[in-house]
């Protein structure tokens with residue numbers, strides 16, 4: 173039974189391009205995986221904590237020396253890692269904020285990148301065999317060849333950090349509103365079929381493994 177983990181990031185609930193495209197992706201994924209399980213982690217509704225002093229102690233000090241604060245902080249991370257490990261497919265649906273990713277998504281990434289847990293001591297990513305799709309909603313047009321394509325720091329960063337934990341099969345759908353020619357609804361019409369194809373492609377890739 174394949175599992176899809178959906179990470180929602182947009183703080184806009186009614187007019188979000190990334191959320192609406194996610195609905196299309198998930199519907200296509202479920203149609204292709206009728207027995208599949210979808211887990212949604214909504215970082216806008218329930219933000220995860222930032223890495224703090226207790227977290228660092230929990231991650232890097234022996235368990236038998238942990239304070240109650242360290243134990244609590246690292247349990248949050250352990251639970252988020254377990255959730256990610258349980259998934260065959262990962263979908264990150266996020267806006268671009270200031271050429272990069274929103275802080276809410278960065279907080280989740282900082283929770284799930286752990287030496288000895290998701291990255292080996294030899295710097296090899298441990299979460300192999302998974303596929304990731306990213307829906308990156310933007311106001312501008314960052315498609316390759318566009319005037320500001322180089323300003324997009326989100327795509328490269330997400331690809332690099334997912335690769336760092338072993339998820340190297342990463343497909344990004346750039347959902348630029350201006351490239352779609354209008355408001356969010358137009359981008360959804362223009363890109364709905366693209367994300368549906370990505371959802372089905374993810375399934376085919378997993379089946380081939």
Ligand SMILES: Cc1cc2nc3c(=O)[nH]c(=O)nc-3n(C[C@H](O)[C@H](O)[C@H](O)COP(=O)(O)O)c2cc1C
Pocket residue numbers: 182183184187188189190191266267268269270271272309310311312313349356
């Ligand atoms: C704080 C903030 C920063 C943003 N920064 C950028 C940016 O750097 N580049 C861009 O193209 N769009 C930027 N936008 C526009 C959003 O990426 C765009 O509206 C996107 O559709 C939001 O995703 P959503 O529709 O899923 O909420 C920004 C929006 C906000 C609220």
